[in-house]
Amino acid sequence: MTDLTAGLWELLFKGVWVTVQLTVFSAALGAFVAFVVGVARTNRLWIVRFLSGLYMEIFRGTSALVLMFWMFFVLPVAFGWQLVPMWAAVLALGLSYGAYGSEIVRGALAAVAPAQQEAGIALSFSPWQRLVKIQLPQAWPEMVPPANNLLIELLKGTALVSVLGVGDITFGAALVRNALGESAPVYTIILVMYFILAFLLTRVMRAVERKAKAGIGQAPQKGQGVLRKLTIPRQADAPSSDLSKSAGGA
Amino acid sequence: MSAEKNPSTAANGGTNAAAEGSELIKFDNVTKRYGSNVVLDNLCFDVSPGKHVTLIGPSGSGKTTILRLLMTLVKPDEGTIKVAGEYLSHEERNGKLVPAGEKHSREVRKNIGMVFQQFNLFPNMKVLRNITEAPVHVLGLGKDEAEQRARELLEMVGLTDHIDKYPTQLSGGQQQRVAIARALAMRPQVLLLDEVTSALDPELVAGVLDVLRDIAHSTDITMLCVTHEMNFARDISDDVLMFDAGRVIESGAPEKIFTDPEHERTREFLSAVL
Numbered sequence: 001m002t003d004l005t006a007g008l009w010e011l012l013f014k015g016v017w018v019t020v021q022l023t024v025f026s027a028a029l030g031a032f033v034a035f036v037v038g039v040a041r042t043n044r045l046w047i048v049r050f051l052s053g054l055y056m057e058i059f060r061g062t063s064a065l066v067l068m069f070w071m072f073f074v075l076p077v078a079f080g081w082q083l084v085p086m087w088a089a090v091l092a093l094g095l096s097y098g099a100y101g102s103e104i105v106r107g108a109l110a111a112v113a114p115a116q117q118e119a120g121i122a123l124s125f126s127p128w129q130r131l132v133k134i135q136l137p138q139a140w141p142e143m144v145p146p147a148n149n150l151l152i153e154l155l156k157g158t159a160l161v162s163v164l165g166v167g168d169i170t171f172g173a174a175l176v177r178n179a180l181g182e183s184a185p186v187y188t189i190i191l192v193m194y195f196i197l198a199f200l201l202t203r204v205m206r207a208v209e210r211k212a213k214a215g216i217g218q219a220p221q222k223g224q225g226v227l228r229k230l231t232i233p234r235q236a237d238a239p240s241s242d243l244s245k246s247a248g249g250a
Numbered sequence: 251m252s253a254e255k256n257p258s259t260a261a262n263g264g265t266n267a268a269a270e271g272s273e274l275i276k277f278d279n280v281t282k283r284y285g286s287n288v289v290l291d292n293l294c295f296d297v298s299p300g301k302h303v304t305l306i307g308p309s310g311s312g313k314t315t316i317l318r319l320l321m322t323l324v325k326p327d328e329g330t331i332k333v334a335g336e337y338l339s340h341e342e343r344n345g346k347l348v349p350a351g352e353k354h355s356r357e358v359r360k361n362i363g364m365v366f367q368q369f370n371l372f373p374n375m376k377v378l379r380n381i382t383e384a385p386v387h388v389l390g391l392g393k394d395e396a397e398q399r400a401r402e403l404l405e406m407v408g409l410t411d412h413i414d415k416y417p418t419q420l421s422g423g424q425q426q427r428v429a430i431a432r433a434l435a436m437r438p439q440v441l442l443l444d445e446v447t448s449a450l451d452p453e454l455v456a457g458v459l460d461v462l463r464d465i466a467h468s469t470d471i472t473m474l475c476v477t478h479e480m481n482f483a484r485d486i487s488d489d490v491l492m493f494d495a496g497r498v499i500e501s502g503a504p505e506k507i508f509t510d511p512e513h514e515r516t517r518e519f520l521s522a523v524l
Contacts, residue, residue: 113370115366115368115370116370116372118321118323118366118370121322121323122362122363122364123383123433124356124359124436127352129388138373138374215374216416217415217417217418217419218418
């Protein structure tokens, strides 16, 4: 490998930290947007459904990169205030990935058995209580696997911010490349860095998924390795058929 | 409602301010259509407090629709329903009868509990919380009081050992007994039973029916029951209503209906199911 000096390595590692920050902040904003918009799309009032649907279509249908440029270059002209590049990026990524996420939330809510709503009505829960106590907790385990996908997309999507001059991994890599005049080692290294980040993210989301499933009485699956898949599950662990029927609802 | 401790007598809130007439449930010319299909046709009937009424009849005859109307899961197209003297799917505003808002329906509905064919326990809550959640967050009961009541009810349905399990860890029969306890925890005046044993394995049916018999005989709760368990219906009912095509074609004491029905259609139906 070419001689990456300590200073150059430092550039890359600083970039990793910025990428992690970008991912976490955008994911937080995105999750908030996803829940608000996703729930609004199941609202009884058509106007609420319409507006949330409109939001989803607009932000899903526009490029995150262009949105980022727009936040950074057009907003100051239009409204007279300038966003720091970092926050322009978080806003653009959070709003557009939130639009994708809202579909995950909506779909998972729709997958909750309608009979659960009826049981909630029979116990005189208010619509809000039914949403918070019954529907969302049951929809949550359904949301985690697709949310994992989206998070990884988001992680990789943060590379867009380098064009605004935010010092993320990709930006750091460009600097290192200029310094060394070589592309192959640098891009190979950051490829691996992104992969490691994505892998760690997946491990975290797996843990979240196990916990979510345990929360609806589905025993956490321990050890998902190849060996586990090759062994026959013990009969005692499996709930009998009439139970799984009821869990699925009528 | 009174705050009696004993779950078996507490199930019925006692005589409510309802007593303008003697009836607790009153259907007045109720019609319900799905498209061009008339499910209930100008139905009139009432149920006095403490009575156990069983609805029988072929499927599609409108029995379950009656329970769903009472639970405000569907709304009548014509006619009115009163529960404990209050309009259910209507409310009076400036002397006019208008479709009820969500809040009004919810208030009247608090008098009514329902047990479903598919149990419909909340899989995200353990057994205890399934039972205490509504009393705490809908009736505003203290947590300790609600748990105390839940424990008494679980003892009554024989599931004290399963208090800390998730519904998916219980058999169908156990789940249904929890569902019965959950409905009773709200101390409704009326308990609706919608084919509560139809989804159970045959050997689990008896346990659930025993619990219901116990409730029917030891409390003064009003029951409205849709079932295909004719022996059970005969045991617990004060009245049996035979439905066909959205109308009550025959009604009376179970001894009469089951042994000497007057209507040809009733005879046909009973010979098919008995």
